[in-house]
Amino acid sequence: MISVMIAFVTFVVLAAVVALAVSWGLTRIIEARNPPRGRFVTVDGVRLHVVDLPSQDRDRDAPTALLLHGANLCLDDMRMALGGVLSKRMRVIIPDRPGQGFSEPGPGPVASAEYQVKLLRGLVRQLGAGPLVVVGHSFGGLIALRYALDDPDAVAGLLLINPTTHPRPKGLPWFQRLAGLLIGPLATFTLLLPLSLAMLPRLTQRMFRPEPAPPDYAARSRLTLGLTPRRFSASLREYSELRDQLIGLVPRYGGIATPTVIVAGDADPVVPPKIHAEALAAAMPQAQLVHLAGAGHMAHHAHATAIGYEILRLALRRSEPVDSEKECPDQ
Template identity: 35%
Template sequence: MLAVVTLWLAAQRESRAQADFPPEGQILDIDGIAVHAVVMGQGPDVVLIHGSSGNTRDMTFALAPLLAKSFRVIVFDRPGLGYSQSFNADGETIVEQADILQRAAAQLGADKPIVAGQSYGGSVALAWAVTRPEDISALALIAPAAVPWETPLDSFNRVSSTAWGSAVLLPLITAFVPDWYVEKALDTVFAPQKAPEGYARHFGPGLTLRRASMHANAKQRANLLDEVTELEPRYPEISVPTEIVHGTADTTVGLDWHSRRLRDRIPGAELVELQGIGHMPQVVAAPEVAAAIARAAHRAGLR
């Protein structure tokens, strides 16, 4: 009986989340795979790729509207998250994600966009630059997970990536973990800052708590270290102008371990260190991130 009630409550909560936070943009068909894209503004094309457990709303809260004053901004949901479809039962690799998002951008007429990604999205942006160099004008990386790390995968994502975790643990979380708990947990992600007023209401915690989204995210996270380890030796091949933005107080993706090392691996890369900023510069330091993207555009001859 508990299992039946749990599944019913989980389904009800997912329906409410999708009703309260519907797609912000359009659903593209990329060879039978649905990709959710939000497009705003006019000018040179910029693609924004969100991080782990995110969706388009993370970027549309502050950064995308700011960039839209000078650029045509395309914000994607990564596969399995938000309203983009998952297509790999083992978890979409960063190379696969770069491929489908590049094809989605091309369908929108963005053949050589500036590509900007935050955290896990930075890994996808790096994969785009390495594997699809003819389809990118410049690269902007925001607190990117870029250099192979030594810390183990956290227990939640380790369990959630398994079939058992998907069948047993995730329905319980979807059914019973309240939105206020997720909203409170956002402050941990933003630390030492707090999530800005209105961010949680815009972001939609219920979208993150859907079973399929948590499972897709966990599988991607479980595979990420091996994928970054394989990709990292190819960073010197990146030839487009590259700007990196990273907070000095980021304890989620360390500045010294990732971005300072990455700067030395990509020819001509420039690094801006944001004093006292944590892991979410695209929200709490959006003007500084927008300025870095504008510099990348200028270096690429787009401004």
């Protein structure tokens, strides 16, 4: 019996070592195929990766758009959806959030929205940008809200796309709690990456449901970077502390005076609008809630033109929609 147990433990250890080596090798391949495309800026000793797109417009007084991506993603997601169209009228800054893409997590805690905003504010200062229209998608929406709370004078407008804003009334679903227990450091650094790569088309489809994903999304967004162990581990830390952060921030939303537009995909199954976007709109009566019928969680791709209208309206300080013929960016 003891010999059987020793053999079993030996097998498990060897399998883990092999899986760790495979994951390490796949990570090196993914990073080699997806090198950094922006520049590096060091803030408080933390190296951040950012793309800075100059405005094609001669009006240099327009605010700068700061685009903040969601969890498990990198800056390329926001760049491919909104970066190019917005840079026709505005300067656009798109960072890899701390711990994601090619930005270091720093000493942390990287799960803290306050900590991420501290680094992002330092980045913006070094780039000499401002005032800002801060655009946040999903978890990036929470970071955008925290930015407006921590530095309201720097934020001329907020545009939140399916933002994560409120704790679920009953906590996380059972399968997410179970995943949190099972997907620990061992799984993250061994099995997660090869299994995720095998299911990449299905994972992409689930991100965009019920709308179809762009056919080249995984490649153009460099989605696989977010599945590598270091980056996925940072995302797990964000998830683990999310509920407590939201509970602490909810009472503060009503104090945000920044002009705000909340874009809600009516069919978003990931961040349901009734729990998040609509609840935020109720807490911020001065904010405008824009519903996108049939839109899912990744609404900034299929509905980039509609969202571009709202960003430009905030930037140009208009109370009415911008002229679609003259002022709205084309895709």
